[in-house]
Amino acid sequence: xxxxxxxxxxxxxxxxxxxxxxxxxxxxxxxxxxxxxxxxxxxxxxxxxxxxxxxxxxxxxxxxxxxxxxxxxxxxxxxxxxxxxxxxxxxxxxxxxxxxxxxxxxxxxxxxxxxxxxxxxxxxxxxxxxxxxxxxxxxxxxxxxxxxxxxxxxxxxxxxxxxxxxxxxxxxxxxxxxxxxxxxxxxxxxxxxxxxxxxxxxxxxxxxxxxxxxxxxxxxxxxxxxxxxxxxxxxxxxxxxxxxxxxxxxxxxxxxxxxxxxxxxxxxxxxxxxxxxxxxxxxxxxxxxxxxxxxxxxxxxxxxxxxxxxxxxxxxxxxxxxxxxxxxxxxxxxxxxxxxxxxxxxxxxxxxxxxxxxxxxxxxxxxxxxx
Amino acid sequence: xxxxxxxxxxxxxxxxxxxxxxxxxxxxxxxxxxxxxxxxxxxxxxxxxxxxxxxxxxxxxxxxxxxxxxxxxxxxxxxxxxxxxxxxxxxxxxxxxxxxxxxxxxxxxxxxxxxxxxxxxxxxxxxxxxxxxxxxxxxxxxxxxxxxxxxxxxxxxxxxxxxxxxxxxxxxxxxxxxxxxxxxxxxxxxxxxxxxxxxxxxxxxxxxxxxxxxxxxxxxxxxxxxxxxxxxxxxxxxxxxxxxxxxxxxxxxxxxxxxxxxxxxxxxxxxxxxxxxxxxxxxxxxxxxxxxxxxxxxxxxxxxxxxxxxxxxxxxxxxxxxxxxxxxxxxxxxxxxxxxxxxxxxxxxxxxxxxxxxxxxxxxxxxxxxxxxxxxxxxxxxxxxxxxxxxxxxxxxxxxxx
Numbered sequence: 216x217x218x219x220x221x222x223x224x225x226x227x228x229x230x231x232x233x234x235x236x237x238x239x240x241x242x243x244x245x246x247x248x249x250x251x252x253x254x255x256x257x258x259x260x261x262x263x264x265x266x267x268x269x270x271x272x273x274x275x276x277x278x279x280x281x282x283x284x285x286x287x288x289x290x291x292x293x294x295x296x297x298x299x300x301x302x303x304x305x306x307x308x309x310x311x312x313x314x315x316x317x318x319x320x321x322x323x324x325x326x327x328x329x330x331x332x333x334x335x336x337x338x339x340x341x342x343x344x345x346x347x348x349x350x351x352x353x354x355x356x357x358x359x360x361x362x363x364x365x366x367x368x369x370x371x372x373x374x375x376x377x378x379x380x381x382x383x384x385x386x387x388x389x390x391x392x393x394x395x396x397x398x399x400x401x402x403x404x405x406x407x408x409x410x411x412x413x414x415x416x417x418x419x420x421x422x423x424x425x426x427x428x429x430x431x432x433x434x435x436x437x438x439x440x441x442x443x444x445x446x447x448x449x450x451x452x453x454x455x456x457x458x459x460x461x462x463x464x465x466x467x468x469x470x471x472x473x474x475x476x477x478x479x480x481x482x483x484x485x486x487x488x489x490x491x492x493x494x495x496x497x498x499x500x501x502x503x504x505x506x507x508x509x510x511x512x513x514x515x516x517x518x519x520x521x522x523x524x525x526x527x528x529x530x531x532x533x534x535x536x537x538x539x540x541x542x543x544x545x546x547x548x549x550x551x552x553x554x555x556x557x558x559x560x561x562x563x564x565x566x567x568x569x570x571x572x573x574x575x576x577x578x579x580x581x582x583x584x585x586x
Numbered sequence: 587x588x589x590x591x592x593x594x595x596x597x598x599x600x601x602x603x604x605x606x607x608x609x610x611x612x613x614x615x616x617x618x619x620x621x622x623x624x625x626x627x628x629x630x631x632x633x634x635x636x637x638x639x640x641x642x643x644x645x646x647x648x649x650x651x652x653x654x655x656x657x658x659x660x661x662x663x664x665x666x667x668x669x670x671x672x673x674x675x676x677x678x679x680x681x682x683x684x685x686x687x688x689x690x691x692x693x694x695x696x697x698x699x700x701x702x703x704x705x706x707x708x709x710x711x712x713x714x715x716x717x718x719x720x721x722x723x724x725x726x727x728x729x730x731x732x733x734x735x736x737x738x739x740x741x742x743x744x745x746x747x748x749x750x751x752x753x754x755x756x757x758x759x760x761x762x763x764x765x766x767x768x769x770x771x772x773x774x775x776x777x778x779x780x781x782x783x784x785x786x787x788x789x790x791x792x793x794x795x796x797x798x799x800x801x802x803x804x805x806x807x808x809x810x811x812x813x814x815x816x817x818x819x820x821x822x823x824x825x826x827x828x829x830x831x832x833x834x835x836x837x838x839x840x841x842x843x844x845x846x847x848x849x850x851x852x853x854x855x856x857x858x859x860x861x862x863x864x865x866x867x868x869x870x871x872x873x874x875x876x877x878x879x880x881x882x883x884x885x886x887x888x889x890x891x892x893x894x895x896x897x898x899x900x901x902x903x904x905x906x907x908x909x910x911x912x913x914x915x916x917x918x919x920x921x922x923x924x925x926x927x928x929x930x931x932x933x934x935x936x937x938x939x940x941x942x943x944x945x946x947x948x949x950x951x952x953x954x955x956x957x958x959x960x961x962x963x964x965x966x967x968x969x970x971x972x973x974x975x976x977x978x979x980x981x982x983x984x985x986x987x988x
Binding site: 269272273274275369370373376377445446448449456532533534535536537538539540541 | 624626647648735738739740741742745746749805806809811812814815968969970971
């Protein structure tokens with residue numbers, strides 16, 4: 216981002232008189248605004264995508280009236296939700312009730328600022344990017360607990376209870392599986408992680424050894440649970456808890472939860488693509504780091520993102536829901552031990568490659584370096 | 587320790603030292619960390635109670651400690667209305683008891699009235715009745731199978747079953763003019779004859795149903811998550827089932843090989859060759875659990891298809907309406923007639939009084955007895971399992987409350 220702004224300033228004379236700090240601030244605000252708009256619009260499209268795909272899967276049509284193929288259905292839905300009565304239950308804890316959707320929304324959005332869409336297409340290229348994503352998304356839990364507690368409804372509190380238990384537990388295998396990739400990459404900077412996966416398809420981290428391959432499935436499963444997507448949608452299990460933590464929310468506040476959920480889906484798909492599927496690398500050697508190439512990279516990233524979203528939707532509409540205790544069993548007795556095995560395995564793989572195969576192309580490949 | 591702990595009171599029988607210690611610790615925990623049981627209402631407006639059932643649960647976290655189903659939210663006096671209307675006018679009300687098995691209800695009510703009035707029903711009408719009743723059984727079971735998926739969080743099978751159900755409802759629509767409530771079976775026979783075209787449509791439909799059942803099994807019965815959610819959950823054993831009067835798939839899943847169609851033959855069911863699926867350990871899961879109840883519904887659809895095929899082959903020519911005297915007034919007599927509905931045994935008790943209307947009518951709805959047993963079965967379950975249990979009992983609240 217900084218480099219980008221510097222290059223713009225260098226080419227534009229009238230900007231050179233202004234203090235550079237001010238320009239950075241403006242640049243970052245603009246980028247954040249763009250991402251906010253892009254992510255919420257795209258979240259709307261993901262909702263449409265989900266409804267159309269589930270329609271196909273269920274032998275029905277799905278929304279196809281508003282706009283071509285129903286593409287702007289989400290705008291109609293948004294207007295509907297905005298024009299609904301905003302009900303705050305009498306017994307609710309009002310300030311917390313009002314604050315909760317904002318916290319959830321913020322948690323889902325902030326993490327977008329470190330995720331690269333293409334080479335250099337990232338608002339904040341931090342060297343702790345991955346760490347920031349994992350920690351910021353955890354804040355969402357706080358908002359959901361607030362929503363469940365402040366609603367003062369029994370179903371909402373039950374939903375929030377499940378939520379806390381599930382999300383906090385699944386952060387463990389999620390984080391540990393991501394750690395495996397950090398070991399391989401040697402960095403938490405998401406741009407660098409992708410740069411090391413460029414070249415042929417076998418350079419993607421998912422294909423670098425059996426442990427990385429397993430880590431991908433652990434990460435994706437844990438991400439599904441973290442997102443409360445089916446088959447782990449217990450916190451909002453409609454047949455058990457009515458609607459879980461957002462039972463008492465209406466209108467736009469409900470829409471905030473809804474959009475936040477889909478934004479988190481997009482975010483985790485992006486992170487999965489960056490960590491395991493080579494980010495903007497199309498799977499064959501081509502330079503996408505130039506000023507125009509990076510937009511092609513953006514397209515590649517977008518395709519991977521859409522594919523991962525499709526898989527999430529596919530899973531959701533095929534499987535029944537897990538039961539509370541089985542979810543915990545899966546987390547602590549299956550995924551967590553497996554993810555630790557992955558970390559140890561990858562550590563040994565890197566050590567082995569470093570000691571015996573140092574310098575050779577295969578050694579670099581095993582160590583997770585760019586070949 | 588002045589208050590409470592019975593193990594420390596003087597005069598009590600001496601306890602083992604270890605026990606006292608545990609009691610003390612428990613008391614300390616409960617004094618420092620107060621926990622409360624939460625009472626919540628599941629229903630009447632709740633997505634998983636299949637209508638307006640209200641279950642008051644006392645829960646400890648996710649565990650149900652005690653529960654009480656409350657019924658009566660849509661009580662519509664079906665029986666009392668029957669005592670004030672001529673027999674034939676009561677039939678549409680019967681439809682509305684178990685609205686997912688309207689024709690089966692009509693069938694039972696008509697058979698009871700015919701027994702009371704000693705009426706003859708022509709052969710073709712009997713076959714027609716069996717055909718439509720079995721079509722209705724398939725429709726009802728398809729619904730049960732799909733909705734059970736919905737209860738467990740799988741949305742897709744629910745909409746897939748509508749594909750077949752829709753065509754089945756069209757079939758019944760073509761002969762009766764109604765999609766859900768038909769009023770097709772009449773006292774003395776049927777409202778209309780079954781045309782050849784209709785029978786051809788029926789053949790095509792049952793073939794499709796048979797073909798597509800494996801699809802549902804892929805999504806539910808053979809799905810690992812589904813199996814984990816249902817196997818060994820909500821076990822209603824033989825003893826409990828008999829004590830609470832559970833009938834239908836619930837009773838058969840408990841291993842009781844009982845079906846009115848075969849064991850108390852009525853209509854012309856004794857002329858067909860069909861199996862009564864019942865629970866056993868070979869299916870998987872435990873005897874009488876949710877999984878076996880679901881399995882039995884799937885198998886019963888297959889058996890219904892068999893019955894329809896046989897009835898189709900044997901279908902004789904002739905009238906579909908018998909002789910019913912004008913001003914039908916059955917003599918003083920009482921009749922108790924029971925038959926196998928999709929959900930279990932529906933029985934009609936009736937006293938005639940030589941008048942156009944009955945002196946007394948009382949129905950025994952299977953859903954009512956089936957839901958009653960959850961007080962005993964659901965204790966100590968998780969809330970998610972309670973939903974699985976209620977779903978597997980496949981109740982229709984219209985019939986519970988009548």
